[in-house]
Amino acid sequence: MALGLYISVPFCRTKCSFCNFASDVFSKSAYENYVARLLEDIANSHQLSSGLGCVREEIADSVYLGGGTPSILESAQLLRIFEVVREKFEITPDAEITVECAPSTLTPALIETLQQCGVNRVSLGVQSFVDQEAKSVGRLHKRVTVLEEITRLREAGLDNINIDLIAGLPYQTAESWAFSVSETIATGVPHASVYMLEVDDESRLGSELIAGGARYHAHFVPDDDATADFYQQACDMLQASGMAQYEISNFARRGFESRHNLKYWTRQPYLGFGVDAHSLLYRQGERRASSPVQTGTLARSQDNGTGARENIEIEAESCLAIRFATPDSLEAYMNRVPLTVAPVSEQAAIEESFFLGLRLNRGLDLEALSFLEVYKQESQESAVWESAIRDCVRDGLLERQGTTVRLTAQGRLLSNEVFARFLVEEKGETKWEPAT
Ligand code: SF4
Structure with a gap:
């Protein structure tokens, strides 16, 4: 794509x-x-x-x-x-x-x-x-x-x-x-x-x-x-x-x-350049894959709290994509402060699909999520998403038609409240700089 x-x-x-x-x-x-x-x-x-x-x-x-x-x-x-x-x-x-x-x-x-x-x-x-x-x-x-x-x-x-x-x-x-x-x-x-x-x-x-x-x-x-x-x-x-x-x-x-x-709203890949520029890129072999593949580890550099940087390695085997962003000040960007990197797990991909896809008036087709194991399984997370949909429909914030869910006019006014209901847990972020 x-x-x-x-x-x-x-x-x-x-x-x-x-x-x-x-x-x-x-x-x-x-x-x-x-x-x-x-x-x-x-x-x-x-x-x-x-x-x-x-x-x-x-x-x-x-x-x-x-x-x-x-x-x-x-x-x-x-x-x-x-x-x-x-x-x-x-x-x-x-x-x-x-x-x-x-x-x-x-x-x-x-x-x-x-x-x-x-x-x-x-x-x-x-x-x-x-x-x-x-x-x-x-x-x-x-x-x-x-x-x-x-x-x-x-x-x-x-x-x-x-x-x-x-x-x-x-x-x-x-x-x-x-x-x-x-x-x-x-x-x-x-x-x-x-x-x-x-x-x-x-x-x-x-x-x-x-x-x-x-x-x-x-x-x-x-x-x-x-x-x-x-x-x-x-x-x-x-x-x-x-x-x-x-x-x-x-x-x-x-x-x-x-x-x-x-x-942005349909989670297609994009690359950002310059100050406070965000990117989403898919891992090799991912995006439409039915299950995550082994992708090894990401070597990154992380602030150890003293201002010095230490190398760390983070398992990325269930990571479908990577979101990364450049620093948000001109000074930090020009001084090559490392990128902020957040791996996108299956769970994060689903949360993003809700809070980005629901922004669109056409809504989100839940069928599009069915290739992700964590959505299909009877898991704690899928129970949270299902009950969030039911609660939002009950509160007049979402409407459901077949496999599609979309915001109502009231839901658009209170969209941040709706999106928050689909978040299961905070995603981790770290710093990363390319090898020179
Ligand atoms: S300061 Fe004004 S012109 Fe500049 S980015 Fe902000 S809104 Fe736009």
Whole structure:
């Protein structure tokens, strides 16, 4: 199965108050070293994959440049990234190639560069079409700029466009939110993503809300119930306009679902490069195998608590796949802090199938899990999953049709609560660095 490639660019012009991504404002001088490191990792990905005992497909049918603000890079840097990607992977002619762009950066020169790179999908972090709301969280664009840029993209033939919106921004009201959703529909873009504001201590606005303070316009943030209503309102408006909801946060006209993101939710293999980039690769002979094969051991290096690293070996005989992630800060990434590695056992694969597969409106076909021994057996784990399904159906969070289970509208609002019910135990993680 073809790979998805994710490339992270952790640079932004300003840091939005709600943002909990591993991105920040850095001087332009940092860009060049970062791109050089990225290219090195892309070039070495074969070696990395085989070091982990995984299959690295040669063919990729999706490339996603996210972050951060990839469109902040110089044209020459973007061109070099795509040149090396094409050198090291076979990119299919129909590949979906997405770049996330901050509105107000889409100059004619940038659009020309994107086309030279083969980009055929642009994701715009609009968040709100109401200027006061966008400004309150540190966005630098105005509504009129977004509309001009969408026109410019279309004139250049780039009409596969996504618009991101956030429900729950400061100053948002039911009317202003309806305006943002209507404007999104009126642009005629084929894809929209709607997120509810995440309140956690990873963002300045989230921390302020948790502390009950008033900085970052926190006291103008709508309450949780209003935000949930906004989300439901967007679902209704977008569906009525012909953009079908296919995932908790994603809506598309037929044929415009994001191929790249579908790989995450359906557990297809993908490789991530750059800061805070995640990967999933399957072990040799796995993925559709009826039972795990002996795969020996993984040699890793682990922090022994003193800052020094010691070599350990972990049995990986029941490991179907490996998830791994790069460090989540630019400094740690540039200093080559080891990868975080988590082997995916049969049990973990099933848990992932629930909490990723249930994100999709089409739901999860339980038949697809039946090749895994731990699911077929009368085990403690399978009893937990079965009773979680029964309880969620009873509570109106899931519906079951034949062998398929899917979230109800209420279940989509409370999805994290649903997913937590399918977790049997915590998975172990460790650090790993490729042999040099
Ligand atoms: S929301 Fe996007 S543009 Fe804003 S700081 Fe985060 S990554 Fe950068």
